[in-house]
Amino acid sequence: RGAKTFSKDSSATVTWADIGGLEDVKTSLQQAVEWPLKFPETFERLSLKPPRGILLYGPPGCSKSTIVRACAFASNATFLTLSAADVFSPYVGDAEAAIRQVFRDARAATPAIIFMDEIDAIVSKREFAQGGSGGSGMALRVLSTLLNEMDGVEVADGLLIVGATNRPDMIDAALLRPGRFDRVIYVPLPTTEDRHHILKIHTKHAHLANDVNLSLIAEQTPYFSGAELENVCREASLLALRESIHAESIEMRHFTKALTCVQPVSNATSIATYA
Numbered sequence: 001r002g003a004k005t006f007s008k009d010s011s012a013t014v015t016w017a018d019i020g021g022l023e024d025v026k027t028s029l030q031q032a033v034e035w036p037l038k039f040p041e042t043f044e045r046l047s048l049k050p051p052r053g054i055l056l057y058g059p060p061g062c063s064k065s066t067i068v069r070a071c072a073f074a075s076n077a078t079f080l081t082l083s084a085a086d087v088f089s090p091y092v093g094d095a096e097a098a099i100r101q102v103f104r105d106a107r108a109a110t111p112a113i114i115f116m117d118e119i120d121a122i123v124s125k126r127e128f129a130q131g132g133s134g135g136s137g138m139a140l141r142v143l144s145t146l147l148n149e150m151d152g153v154e155v156a157d158g159l160l161i162v163g164a165t166n167r168p169d170m171i172d173a174a175l176l177r178p179g180r181f182d183r184v185i186y187v188p189l190p191t192t193e194d195r196h197h198i199l200k201i202h203t204k205h206a207h208l209a210n211d212v213n214l215s216l217i218a219e220q221t222p223y224f225s226g227a228e229l230e231n232v233c234r235e236a237s238l239l240a241l242r243e244s245i246h247a248e249s250i251e252m253r254h255f256t257k258a259l260t261c262v263q264p265v266s267n268a269t270s271i272a273t274y275a
């Protein structure tokens, strides 16, 4: 059985304006992803080696995937995703073939970004892999195939690999050697100001009543991720709708109630593990 072919992910039409806050992360990624893909000749002329791989890590729901899509869109690059399901699916049959295939497809469509979400599920630490249930040999083969493919990428290839994880401690150290994932970027929880920005983004098409104070909601939501703030906005709209099918707008009380329904998964202790 052959591996599935990987085609351009068309949901990549996300722009930087869709992502609230995270200005430092955006700048780092623009320099590390957009510039080398858009201006490879300049990098060659100046003898600069852009990173081959970039690893994003941080708490869940903080736009790691979204930000890479925005990068791909801004760089006019093909965006290919490789998940653990693609690699280990019984339908794929051959995990190593799936990895080789995504690199082959990416090379045929450069400039391209291969995005591996939850990369820890694809290549976890060897000791974990060996202790894991069944297929430890398979986990090692997957890791070495990925390393081989990454080592074969040349600067001028216009191909970049981006991995994302909530569990950086689970990543095999071999992946972090120079020339592999040699840029590691932390994507933090949003600050109060970022949360305000994110709330504005996720309510921009809604009618808000005059009493809605997004800046107050931002202050009341420490440890909320962008995804959770999006949930709060969705929940507030649903509450308004359930109250009246003719609802004119979302009111502050809907947000206040929504805040009692959505709880952040992160807290001071979980965030400390990323330090």
Ligand code: ATP
Pocket: 018, 019, 020, 021, 022, 059, 060, 061, 062, 063, 064, 065, 066, 067, 117, 164, 165, 166, 190, 198, 201, 225, 226, 227, 228, 230
């Ligand atoms: P996970 O680690 O759970 O895979 P992630 O960090 O990759 O999550 P995304 O999947 O990119 O996060 O984010 C989920 C959703 O949350 C996005 O589709 C987006 O709508 C919203 N979101 C997260 N962060 C932001 C942000 N900074 N600005 C706007 N929306 C955000």
